[in-house]
Amino acid sequence: MSERKLPATQAAHDLDFISHSPAQTERIGQRLGEQFAAGDLILLVGNFGVGKTHLTKGVARGLDSDDLVTSPSFVLVNEYRSGAARRHMPIYHVDLYRIAEEGELTTIGLDELWAGDGVCLIEWPERAAAMLPAEHLAIHMQHLSETKRRLRLAPHGPRYVELLERFKGTTFG
Numbered sequence: 001m002s003e004r005k006l007p008a009t010q011a012a013h014d015l016d017f018i019s020h021s022p023a024q025t026e027r028i029g030q031r032l033g034e035q036f037a038a039g040d041l042i043l044l045v046g047n048f049g050v051g052k053t054h055l056t057k058g059v060a061r062g063l064d065s066d067d068l069v070t071s072p073s074f075v076l077v078n079e080y081r082s083g084a085a086r087r088h089m090p091i092y093h094v095d096l097y098r099i100a101e102e103g104e105l106t107t108i109g110l111d112e113l114w115a116g117d118g119v120c121l122i123e124w125p126e127r128a129a130a131m132l133p134a135e136h137l138a139i140h141m142q143h144l145s146e147t148k149r150r151l152r153l154a155p156h157g158p159r160y161v162e163l164l165e166r167f168k169g170t171t172f173g
């Protein structure tokens with residue numbers, strides 16, 4: 001399966017990064033995680049091995065979680081807890097790769113995971129495209145080389161446009 005390339009043009013509020021290592025991908029995730037709040041939905045789009053779980057590790061760290069972050073490929077959903085300053089808010093890490101049809105999603109209560117009490121990160125979101133809310137932050141990840149990855153942060157809705165503006169302010173000054 002060949003990887004789809006991100007187009008050279010981007011929307012006005014999109015933000016592109018080049019990550020040069022898994023550690024740098026985690027740092028980007030950490031800075032993003034510092035901005036997230038209950039009810040936020042983050043869609044992680046990219047092929048196998050592109051760094052979606054590394055990014056999630058960083059997000060968890062940005063939310064002050066001490067939990068071990070692993071890929072939920074075989075269990076569909078891993079739940080972590082943010083730190084005390086974030087009132088131990090849940091962090092839902094979802095992997096929909098093994099979902100064959102959307103009907104299966106009703107059995108896991110996917111819509112309840114992004115309904116408000118925690119942050120929800122979904123890998124392989126295209127498997128649930130018809131049921132996902134219009135407002136979310138999509139993070140498109142693409143292989144550039146053995147260690148380099150391109151990340152495009154694409155906000156959908158005013159909440160996520162504002163979130164990316166704060167992220168840029170705290171990250172770049």
